[in-house]
Amino acid sequence: MTPGPAPRAPHGLGTGNDQTRRHNLSAVLTTLHHDGDHTRAHLTRRLGLNRSTISALVGELVDLGLAYETAATAHAGVGRPSPHVHPDPSVGVIAVNPDTDAVTIGLVGLGGTVHRRMRVETATVPTVAETVALVERVIADWTATAIATTPVRIVGVGVAVPGLVRTESGVVTMAPHLGWRDAPVAAPLGAALGLPVAVTNDAHAGAIAESLYGAARGVRDLVYLNGSSGGIGGGVLVGGLPLRGARGFGAELGHTRAPGATIVCHCGRTGCLETEVSLDRLLAVLGRTSIDLDELDAALTGHATDPSVRHEVERQLDVLSSVLSDYVSVFEPERIVLGGFLGSLIAGGADTLLDRVRAGAFAPLADDLTITRAQLRSRLLLVGAAELAFAPLLADPAGVAKSGPTLQVPSTNSDPGPANSDSAVWASDTSPSSAR
Numbered sequence: 001m002t003p004g005p006a007p008r009a010p011h012g013l014g015t016g017n018d019q020t021r022r023h024n025l026s027a028v029l030t031t032l033h034h035d036g037d038h039t040r041a042h043l044t045r046r047l048g049l050n051r052s053t054i055s056a057l058v059g060e061l062v063d064l065g066l067a068y069e070t071a072a073t074a075h076a077g078v079g080r081p082s083p084h085v086h087p088d089p090s091v092g093v094i095a096v097n098p099d100t101d102a103v104t105i106g107l108v109g110l111g112g113t114v115h116r117r118m119r120v121e122t123a124t125v126p127t128v129a130e131t132v133a134l135v136e137r138v139i140a141d142w143t144a145t146a147i148a149t150t151p152v153r154i155v156g157v158g159v160a161v162p163g164l165v166r167t168e169s170g171v172v173t174m175a176p177h178l179g180w181r182d183a184p185v186a187a188p189l190g191a192a193l194g195l196p197v198a199v200t201n202d203a204h205a206g207a208i209a210e211s212l213y214g215a216a217r218g219v220r221d222l223v224y225l226n227g228s229s230g231g232i233g234g235g236v237l238v239g240g241l242p243l244r245g246a247r248g249f250g251a252e253l254g255h256t257r258a259p260g261a262t263i264v265c266h267c268g269r270t271g272c273l274e275t276e277v278s279l280d281r282l283l284a285v286l287g288r289t290s291i292d293l294d295e296l297d298a299a300l301t302g303h304a305t306d307p308s309v310r311h312e313v314e315r316q317l318d319v320l321s322s323v324l325s326d327y328v329s330v331f332e333p334e335r336i337v338l339g340g341f342l343g344s345l346i347a348g349g350a351d352t353l354l355d356r357v358r359a360g361a362f363a364p365l366a367d368d369l370t371i372t373r374a375q376l377r378s379r380l381l382l383v384g385a386a387e388l389a390f391a392p393l394l395a396d397p398a399g400v401a402k403s404g405p406t407l408q409v410p411s412t413n414s415d416p417g418p419a420n421s422d423s424a425v426w427a428s429d430t431s432p433s434s435a436r
Ligand SMILES: [Zn+2]
Pocket: 254, 255, 265, 266, 267, 268, 269, 272
């Protein structure tokens, strides 16, 4: 899928033919999903359609269970108050993010609402089969646990993988930290859940999520870096479109090289960014082996006076600034967004890093640059993976809602924050066959 502005309905087109109606229905649902609730009047202006067309399209989305309306609020403007139209968060997708030490599973509703999040720590790096079994078990647990009265109708699954992904076939070509090579992921997960599955690179998912819902809303030239236990991934938007490369493997920014570095990377080259700026090296000075990234800020703050921790954070910021200043020459981004553990490196403020990047950059190119932390935090990759899974529904709301396979999962009552999301540990001797 491609991030960017919501599809706009052509001006002046009515509901005369089915193709136009489907296009317009897609434009309305996509606008609601990405930008939240609108009044009918605002939708009319935004999409360039007339009032009766919007009224019919909204009515159809409500009938399909994809949107709902609330009463108009009084206003001082001209004309009648207009009802509010909302994306219905009780339609959702399952989002999955396998990493070296855990698999995180989310239930994400229309509008980007994360209903549930479960991070399951694994004793060993999860295989594809273990990931599939674990997702199956978590969803079975969720389905059996009626937490709230409103179930979520699941229309698909999105998976964000730290590696090179052939999105069209759902095959992971290479995920070095997971040890997955030429591994079909969409097929076995789809067979287990009976739902369509889409797979993407984790950093591409993060860039999409931040550009739609987070720190890069409206930014058309973006460099996004995601740091996880699996390394550093990159996502780049150029003029609002993702930089894909010839086979979709582009923007592997973790494997651009840092000056003076001497460590051999798993990719076989020496001095890659992700060998120098790494979560493992932060954890080593913190005396930890694993961490939920939501806890990393607190861990770094708690050790703020520890000289070895301060030295390591400063060293990583120095390396990062040097590499980022080169990205400024290549991409001339409007904004650089840092996610995952890289966000924790600038938790105290991004100004110091920006100053260093400007000092190292070809001067005029960084004049208007901003650097900021990703906003979606632990929800980032779930929302990004979910976006891929929502794509068929957004493209053809009526077709998918009427005929697509669905699964009912109870939601929690509200968007879980880091404090009340779930976590669990999957014992290494739990075989996939006994996981349910
Ligand atoms: Zn490398």
